[in-house]
Amino acid sequence: MANNTMKIDVHHVTRVEGHGNITVDVKNGELKQVELAIVETPRFFEAMLRGRPYLESSHITSRICGICAVGHATASLRATEKALGVEPSEQTVLLRKINFHGEILDSHILHAYMLVAPDFLGVGSVIPLAKSAPDVVLRALRMKKLSGDMCATISGRHTHPIAMTVGGFTHYPSNDELYRLRERLEEARADVDATVELFQTLDMPDFERDTEYIALRKEEEYAFIDGVIASTDGGTWPIEDYRKVTNETIVQHSSAKHTANQRESYMVGALARVNVNHDKLHPKAKAAADALGLKPKCTNSYMNTVAQVVEIAHSIEDSIEIADVLLERGIQWEEPVPPARLSGEGVGSCDVPRGILFHNYVIEDGIVVGANCIIPTGQNLANVEADMRALVPTILDQGKEAVTQSLEMLVRAYDPCISCSAHMLDVKFE
Amino acid sequence: MSKPKIAFFDFTSCEGCQLTVIDALQTNIELLDVVEIVQFREAMSEKGEDYQIAFVEGSCTRPSDETRLKKIREQAAMVVALGACAHLGGVNAIRNRQELDDVRQYVYGDKAEWFETYPARPISAVIPVEAAIPGCPIDRDEFVMVVKQLLQGRSPVIPDQPLCVECKLKGNVCVYLRGKTCLGPITLGGCDAICPTYGDGCEGCRGLISKPNIESLKNALEEHGLSFEEAQAKMTMFLNYQMMELEKETAGNGK
Ligand code: SF4
Ligand code: SF4
Ligand code: SF4
Numbered sequence: 001m002a003n004n005t006m007k008i009d010v011h012h013v014t015r016v017e018g019h020g021n022i023t024v025d026v027k028n029g030e031l032k033q034v035e036l037a038i039v040e041t042p043r044f045f046e047a048m049l050r051g052r053p054y055l056e057s058s059h060i061t062s063r064i065c066g067i068c069a070v071g072h073a074t075a076s077l078r079a080t081e082k083a084l085g086v087e088p089s090e091q092t093v094l095l096r097k098i099n100f101h102g103e104i105l106d107s108h109i110l111h112a113y114m115l116v117a118p119d120f121l122g123v124g125s126v127i128p129l130a131k132s133a134p135d136v137v138l139r140a141l142r143m144k145k146l147s148g149d150m151c152a153t154i155s156g157r158h159t160h161p162i163a164m165t166v167g168g169f170t171h172y173p174s175n176d177e178l179y180r181l182r183e184r185l186e187e188a189r190a191d192v193d194a195t196v197e198l199f200q201t202l203d204m205p206d207f208e209r210d211t212e213y214i215a216l217r218k219e220e221e222y223a224f225i226d227g228v229i230a231s232t233d234g235g236t237w238p239i240e241d242y243r244k245v246t247n248e249t250i251v252q253h254s255s256a257k258h259t260a261n262q263r264e265s266y267m268v269g270a271l272a273r274v275n276v277n278h279d280k281l282h283p284k285a286k287a288a289a290d291a292l293g294l295k296p297k298c299t300n301s302y303m304n305t306v307a308q309v310v311e312i313a314h315s316i317e318d319s320i321e322i323a324d325v326l327l328e329r330g331i332q333w334e335e336p337v338p339p340a341r342l343s344g345e346g347v348g349s350c351d352v353p354r355g356i357l358f359h360n361y362v363i364e365d366g367i368v369v370g371a372n373c374i375i376p377t378g379q380n381l382a383n384v385e386a387d388m389r390a391l392v393p394t395i396l397d398q399g400k401e402a403v404t405q406s407l408e409m410l411v412r413a414y415d416p417c418i419s420c421s422a423h424m425l426d427v428k429f430e
Numbered sequence: 431m432s433k434p435k436i437a438f439f440d441f442t443s444c445e446g447c448q449l450t451v452i453d454a455l456q457t458n459i460e461l462l463d464v465v466e467i468v469q470f471r472e473a474m475s476e477k478g479e480d481y482q483i484a485f486v487e488g489s490c491t492r493p494s495d496e497t498r499l500k501k502i503r504e505q506a507a508m509v510v511a512l513g514a515c516a517h518l519g520g521v522n523a524i525r526n527r528q529e530l531d532d533v534r535q536y537v538y539g540d541k542a543e544w545f546e547t548y549p550a551r552p553i554s555a556v557i558p559v560e561a562a563i564p565g566c567p568i569d570r571d572e573f574v575m576v577v578k579q580l581l582q583g584r585s586p587v588i589p590d591q592p593l594c595v596e597c598k599l600k601g602n603v604c605v606y607l608r609g610k611t612c613l614g615p616i617t618l619g620g621c622d623a624i625c626p627t628y629g630d631g632c633e634g635c636r637g638l639i640s641k642p643n644i645e646s647l648k649n650a651l652e653e654h655g656l657s658f659e660e661a662q663a664k665m666t667m668f669l670n671y672q673m674m675e676l677e678k679e680t681a682g683n684g685k
Contacts, residue, residue, distance in 0.1 A: 048524040053663050059633065060667065063521045066446025066567065141456050148453060156628035159446035159567050163628040170629030 022407055024392060034388040036381060036411065049371040054080050054339075054363050055166060061359065061373065062160040067110070069159045070103040070151060071352030072359070072373075074225055079359040080166050082346030084339035091332060092168045093225075094322050095154050099161065100224050100350070101315040101322075102150030106158060107353035108270070108308040108315075109147060111415045112199070113140035116305045119409055120202040136198065139191050143312075146184055150319065153181050167337035175331050182323040185316055192313050196288045199309045204302040205406065209390045211383055212263050213272035213297065214245065216351040222273075222280040222314060224351050230276050232297055233262050239349040242358045246374055265382035268355025269415065270307035271298060285314035301387050304413045308353075342366040354415055355379060377416045384414055434581065437469035437481035438512075439502060441488030441495050442522050442550065446567040447513035448487055454570040461574065464581060481505060483580060487512040489522040489550040496556050503557040508580065511552065511559050512573075514566035514635045519671030521566070522550035526670055552671060561586050566635035566668055569621050588620050590640050593632055597623035605631045606654040611661040613669075615650060616642035635668040 025033040045064055049057055058076040062069040074096055081088060088096075113136070123129060130137045148158050153173045156162035163171040173181075216223040216239075217230035229237040229245050237245055266272075274281070274289065278296040281289065289295070289310045294303055347360045355376030362370035387410060395403055438448060448470075455461060468478030484506035490496060503509060514520035526549040553559060563569075563576050563586075576586040593614040597604070605612045605626050612631030614623070618639050625632050648658050665673050 044525050047528060048521065050528075052524075053660065056663065056667065060521055060524070063444045063446070063566065066444040066449045069444070069446065144453075144456065156624060157567075159444075159449055162625050162630050165630070171627075 022388075022411065024388065024403070024407065026392070026396065029396070031389060031392055034385055034392065036384050036388070045373055046371045049361070049368045052368050054084065054342075054361075054366050054368055057359075057361065057368060057371075058164065058166070059160065064373065064375070066159045067107050068103065068352045068354065068357075068376075070099055070155070070161050070164075071350050071357065073161050073164055074100060075348040075350040075352075075357055075359045076361075077164060077166055078226060078348030078350070079346045079361045080348070080363070082348065083344040083361055083363045084166070084346070085341050085344065086167045086337050086339055088168055088337060089334055091326070091329070091334060092337075094326055095169060095172075096164070096225060098319050098322050098326075099151055099154040099164070101319045102147045102154070103158060104224065104315045104353055105147035105150070105312060106144060107415075108312050109140055109143045111353075112195070112305055112308050112312075113137075113143075115415075116412060117198070117202070119412070139194060143188060143191050143195075146188055149184070150181060153177050165336050166339070168334055169336065172331050172333060175327060178323055178326060178331065182320060182327065185320045185323065188316055192284075192288075192316050195309055195312060196291055199292055199306060204300065204306060205409065206300070207302060207387075207391055207394075207410075208299045209301070209387055210297075210299045211386065212266040213275040214266045214268050214356060214379075215273040215276040216349060216356055217276055218280070222277050222282070222318070226349065229349070229356065231262065231266070232272075232275050235262075239358065240347045242347060242349065242360070242374065246358070246379065265386045266379065267301065267383045268351075268376050268379050269304055270311050270353070271301065271304040272355060273351055274298070274307040274310055281310065282314045282317040284317050285310050288313040301383075301410060302413045304415065308415070345370075352376060377414075380414050380416065384411060384416075433464060433466045434483060435466045435468045435478065435481045436483040436485065437467070437478070437506075438471070438485045439469070439487065439498075440471065441486065441499075441516070441553070442491040443488030443513070443515045443520075445487070447515075447565075450567045450570055451485070451512070451573060454573050457570075458574050461577060465577070479505065482507045484509045485512045486510065486516050486553050489515045489519050490553055490556050491522060491550045492548060499553055499556050508560045509553070509557065510576070510580070511554065511562040513568045514564065514637070514668050516553045517562040517564050518637050518668060519550045519552045520635075520668055523671040523674075524666065526550060526674060527666065550671070564588070564618060564636040565621055572620060588618060591619055592639050593617045593619040593621070593623055593626075593636075595619055597626050600627065602626045605629070606650070606656065609654075609656065611651060611656050611664060613647075613661065613664055615647045616644065631664070633664050633667050638669060638672055 021036070023033060023035045045061060049060060052060065057080055058073040061076045062073040064072050080086075117136070118129065121129065121133070151158035151161065155164050155169075156171065163169045213232040215230060216227040217236065218227035227239070229239055229242065274294060275296045275298060278286070278289070292306050292309060294306050294310060343364045345360070345362045347358060349356060349358050356379070357376050358372070358374040360372040361368055388407060391406065391410065392403060395406055438451065440448060468481050484502050486499070486502065486509060490499060511517040515522055519526070554562075561576065561580070563573055565572070579586045596619045597614055600623055602623060608629070610631045612626060613634040614626065614632045616638055617632050617634045618636045621636060623632070647661065651658050651661055
């Protein structure tokens with residue numbers, strides 16, 4: 001029953017509160033309006049940092065997001081270190097990378113297994129899967145436990161890291177602890193293979209729309225911390241020039257600001273990273289990408305989850321290699337590198353599970369006097385809306401229910417830090 | 431007897447406490463046999479309104495939060511504050527010392543009036559609360575313990591003693607000796623002194639003990655040649671709401 005007039009309102013939990021709402025309005029076959037509204041309470045972190053001692057910034061900003069806590073803390077530390085002329089040691093850089101991989105793994109496993117897979121297996125949450133597919137659930141739990149323990153070994157806990165500080169660490173794992181972690185990472189290879197096999201059997205919807213993909217890039221490695229901003233449309237920018245790329249605008253329907261670079265919108269996250277940095281993936285991750293049919297440049301946003309699976313393979317392998325280097329050197333007790341000055345401005349950037357983020361601080365006499373933080377979900381909003389505008393006309397004849405489901409799955413694929421990523425949507429038609 | 435129904439709700443928060451709950455359930459799967467989760471936005475799509483125990487994460491930061499909190503209160507026989515945001519106001523209350531218009535304008539410029547907000551408060555400032563699980567984030571084991579106690583009909587008690595007690599029992603080297611400030615002497619213990627164990631001073635995320643002796647904290651800091659200003663800054667991170675209430679009380683008594 002084709003339907004050329006429809007109005008879709010997808011509200012989280014109830015119609016008044018909630019965090020992410022989808023509105024689609026079609027009249028006589030013509031798309032009038034598409035909107036993804038973020039009604040999350042504004043958090044005001046930038047204002048909160050003003051007047052605080054520089055050492056507190058990473059502990060305060062990790063509280064922006066419990067899932068990306070390590071990512072925010074790391075970007076925050078890099079911003080402060082650049083402002084105050086601090087060069088962290090090689091050991092610090094290596095430890096931070098393992099910690100970061102722990103968070104990438106934790107977040108990707110949560111998203112791929114617990115939020116996306118139930119969609120394809122026709123259940124409302126991961127809980128019924130415990131009965132119908134216990135091996136899948138146990139594998140997900142095992143991998144998630146490992147990723148949490150990676151962060152706990154390095155920084156005390158994943159949400160919120162304790163031992164990371166400006167210029168280094170306040171606590172170090174013992175060589176034994178690191179060795180045991182390395183053993184478990186090696187054991188996890190079988191789980192990674194099984195994960196790739198599982199996702200080979202899940203058919204992602206066909207939908208192509210070319211857009212600009214933006215991620216950090218480094219010549220020497222697949223970039224997560226530091227580097228330059230790179231675009232699939234060509235061009236690189238030093239991270240200090242982030243404002244030229246993000247061009248934030250404030251829109252009324254969203255407490256998260258919108259961004260646009262060379263086109264009307266751009267995409268960040270795992271798919272953007274694989275598109276920008278496919279050549280830097282670990283060989284095993286490249287093999288996973290081949291097996292899953294993910295070739296750069298991939299322009300199907302639904303494939304973001306597949307790109308996350310590829311990164312799971314990469315993060316496990318890279319962590320094993322870093323652990324080997326650290327074990328070879330032996331963990332040394334180092335005091336954090338002290339600041340060279342107490343005033344300055346710096347920009348820190350990390351590519352966290354959901355995409356590139358920036359922290360920009362101005363510090364005077366050790367006190368933060370200005371701050372700007374740009375989160376990944378905000379950068380993706382305009383692109384999700386552009387995807388919805390392109391997708392809706394092509395599937396309109398499938399009826400409201402199918403359109404709604406496709407849109408929910410699309411939003412979920414982006415893995416936004418908002419409620420529409422979880423399976424909690426009230427669907428209302430007028 | 432049918433299983434008690436429990437539900438999770440979030441207000442202004444980072445959702446880290448709910449994530450900790452997910453992690454805690456993963457390693458304590460037996461809990462799922464004795465309770466029925468009817469609402470948990472982060473993990474499932476099912477949604478029931480017939481809950482008896484409500485766990486609430488996050489602070490109250492806008493008028494519409496109050497309406498929602500009151501609705502939860504009407505339904506639930508028991509409301510539990512989950513984590514520092516709900517228990518104390520948490521980091522959200524940092525901005526309570528700043529002018530509200532200034533805060534909004536700094537982030538949203540001339541579009542500031544589009545976004546509704548007011549000073550952040552713990553949920554107990556809006557509705558009566560039976561219990562609180564402190565921490566930013568909550569401690570996994572403590573969460574499991576509290577749930578078990580609630581199911582046995584007991585109200586959970588956290589011993590009213592400062593963090594220093596367990597920190598010393600753990601054999602940690604006091605961070606004062608490493609030249610760092612720490613709020614351990616005035617902070618409610620129970621987190622296994624995790625921050626000092628990882629080399630950092632306590633920031634007070636579990637809240638104040640019932641009779642915090644700020645003077646003796648000051649003396650201890652001075653003895654170690656540490657600045658009280660740094661400690662004071664720490665007291666306005668997680669404890670800002672509590673400190674501002676204390677200041678109001680003292681000012682009131684002075685009159
Ligand atoms: S108490 Fe801390 S971890 Fe929990 S929701 Fe609030 S900010 Fe997040
Ligand atoms: S480190 Fe902090 S909690 Fe531990 S003994 Fe010293 S002051 Fe007390
Ligand atoms: S040591 Fe202090 S700041 Fe750290 S978790 Fe315990 S109470 Fe919170």
